[in-house]
């Protein structure tokens with residue numbers, strides 16, 4: 001369902017060029033749950049932003065459900081991004097002046113869902129991540145792990161077919177981390193496609209497949225080695 | 228060296244009052260390294276902000292080196308905060324328009340250290356956390372774990388006597404996390420006092436002492452139980 005072909009990403013800072021991804025070719029099947037691991041700075045978030053249509057490659061192709069993303073217009077791209085993909089950001093990226101429930105409703109708002117349904121569906125997602133008592137807090141009035149959980153609620157509320165989770169448990173205690181993993185597993189059981197960037201090796205080893213990045217390249221892919 | 232007596236912290240949001248700390252009494256000795264653990268939302272960061280003189284309790288006393296912090300003037304408070312304490316924030320709190328080296332130099336700048344020495348000491352701290360090749364990047368041009376490491380460099384560059392680390396390894400891979408822990412251990416060996424909030428139970432069990440918070444109260448303190 002997602003296919004990268006010789007994708008490169010070069011950041012430019014003034015005269016300096018930094019290659020964060022140096023030619024990545026990989027495909028993810030529908031319904032697969034993959035862990036993406038690798039050292040800090042190896043290119044995981046950069047790859048996730050390209051897969052989530054939040055950034056474009058410097059060169060190479062990205063085929064999403066067979067369509068070349070580079071050839072899609074802005075409207076079609078944001079339609080795919082808002083409807084089909086749920087993105088859990090490593091830095092949460094919550095809107096500061098909106099409350100937990102208003103942040104969580106955003107994907108539904110873009111899809112034109114009615115107010116009453118938006119509120120009901122958002123409160124369900126908020127309850128699932130254990131944040132019910134904080135639904136009216138703004139992000140500054142939340143703990144680190146509570147902000148992370150609000151970001152998770154917002155990424156799953158519209159039941160997207162693809163969920164891209166960038167470090168979804170980094171700020172959570174073991175028990176809360178397990179609750180979040182149970183939610184992701186349940187979404188996977190429903191046939192959704194999941195990519196999870198994680199530094200938690202225990203979590204990474206439990207998933208169907210494990211891809212290792214290093215210095216902007218794929219160092220290892222557990223699916224390639226026939227078991 | 229730090230003593231909390233019946234400290235409460237109540238956040239007020241409009242008409243709603245939320246007690247994040249409900250009467251905490253605890254003391255930390257000089258040279259001790261303590262892990263602070265507990266579920267997401269249990270009050271760990273709130274306690275760390277009070278210990279780091281970044282926030283004041285709603286009631287109760289905080290004695291820092293025997294002095295009642297509530298009675299200190301703003302100048303004396305910021306002097307203690309800038310010279311004696313190094314704070315690693317859970318959300319990093321880097322200044323967006325400053326580069327890695329400029330962010331790291333900040334504590335030395337407040338202490339009036341000369342430019343040449345500031346630069347040299349900052350580059351040493353930056354090299355220690357493995358961020359040398361990124362010293363001129365601004366925070367937006369860094370990965371999540373690189374931002375975390377810049378926040379760590381900034382907290383240790385002025386060799387403070389007390390280091391308060393709020394989740395210092397949440398965004399780091401295992402190897403980089405171990406490098407950071409080695410730095411914290413080395414600082415501890417030099418006689419400094421460390422408090423480390425962490426969700427990593429393996430790390431927490433390695434430290435001299437482990438304090439558990441739950442719902443704004445101390446649920447457990449490993450130092451209290453004679454071994």
Ligand SMILES: Nc1ncnc2c1ncn2[C@@H]1O[C@H](COP(=O)(O)OP(=O)(O)OP(=O)(O)O)[C@@H](O)[C@H]1O
Pocket residue numbers: 134137140141142143144145146171172173238239240245246247265266267268269270271272273274317
């Ligand atoms: N400014 C604020 N206004 C209202 N409530 C707040 C504010 N800051 C924190 N809280 C609440 O106080 C409680 C304690 O927050 P704190 O940040 O200390 O938790 P924590 O133990 O650090 O959690 P985490 O492990 O998720 O970082 C949380 O439930 C949070 O919602």
Ligand SMILES: Nc1ncnc2c1ncn2[C@@H]1O[C@H](COP(=O)(O)OP(=O)(O)OP(=O)(O)O)[C@@H](O)[C@H]1O
Pocket residue numbers: 011012013018019020038039040041042043044045046047090361364367368369370371372373398399400
């Ligand atoms: N906007 C940018 N400009 C310049 N360099 C950047 C930019 N964003 C990221 N980088 C660099 O690209 C490299 C890859 O970054 P990326 O965020 O993908 O890493 P990561 O694998 O997610 O790391 P982490 O585990 O620390 O989150 C990093 O070394 C970083 O310094």
Ligand SMILES: [Mg+2]
Pocket residue numbers: 044045046090166370371372
């Ligand atoms: Mg990242």
Ligand SMILES: [Mg+2]
Pocket residue numbers: 143144145271272273317393
């Ligand atoms: Mg916290």
